[in-house]
Amino acid sequence: MTQKKYFPIIVSSPSGAGKNSVCDAVVEKCSDVEYSVSYTTRAIRRTEEEGVDYFFVSEDRFKKMIREDAFLEWAKYLGHYYGTSRKIVEDTISRNMFIILAIETKGAVQFMKNRPDALSIFIFPPSMKELERRLRNRKTDAPDVIETRLDNAKHEIADCIYYDRFIINDDIDRVSDEVIKWIYKKSEGKDIYG
Numbered sequence: 001m002t003q004k005k006y007f008p009i010i011v012s013s014p015s016g017a018g019k020n021s022v023c024d025a026v027v028e029k030c031s032d033v034e035y036s037v038s039y040t041t042r043a044i045r046r047t048e049e050e051g052v053d054y055f056f057v058s059e060d061r062f063k064k065m066i067r068e069d070a071f072l073e074w075a076k077y078l079g080h081y082y083g084t085s086r087k088i089v090e091d092t093i094s095r096n097m098f099i100i101l102a103i104e105t106k107g108a109v110q111f112m113k114n115r116p117d118a119l120s121i122f123i124f125p126p127s128m129k130e131l132e133r134r135l136r137n138r139k140t141d142a143p144d145v146i147e148t149r150l151d152n153a154k155h156e157i158a159d160c161i162y163y164d165r166f167i168i169n170d171d172i173d174r175v176s177d178e179v180i181k182w183i184y185k186k187s188e189g190k191d192i193y194g
């Protein structure tokens with residue numbers, strides 16, 4: 001019997017296309033997949049919890065962590081820093097667990113270079129019109145922030161070429177099941193394109 005392999009799973013999408021919901025569903029359905037809690041310098045939102053949604057740190061602390069090589073990847077997004085802890089990823093894999101990261105594309109590409117064993121998945125919105133509708137319905141951002149997100153989405157979609165698999169997010173349940181299928185196929189050394 002082949003030894004089951006554990007690796008990081010990168011999930012990216014333009015904001016509003018549902019990468020967080022897909023990751024939440026995967027974590028809920030699979031007892032051997034954990035969420036990677038990132039570090040960020042942005043302010044905590046009312047609905048968020050320290051250590052659960054993010055580790056919220058100062059810019060000085062974040063920059064010190066960059067110098068100490070504490071991140072497997074980091075990026076600046078809409079004026080704030082975001083990074084994935086090398087230690088969290090390595091500790092999780094060494095416990096024979098998968099770790100799933102919902103991150104933007106520039107950091108994701110860095111991560112793929114540092115961890116070529118990662119499975120990378122890019123999630124498309126059903127259309128740009130639908131993405132715009134979802135962003136406006138969320139009511140979390142001011143209109144100018146929505147415009148910036150839509151503009152960013154175009155650049156992020158261009159980065160889709162670096163990922164192992166694409167999928168259109170038309171249904172969270174279907175998409176999460178598909179992602180789970182790819183995780184276990186890769187884990188058993190099988191072809192994820194079949």
Ligand code: 5GP
Binds near residue numbers: 039077103106108
């Ligand atoms: P938000 O501020 O809305 O929570 O996240 C903004 C963007 O940063 C999202 O696209 C989110 O996926 C991304 N992000 C969150 N954590 C990380 C991380 O550790 N690294 C990178 N590169 N992006 C992240």
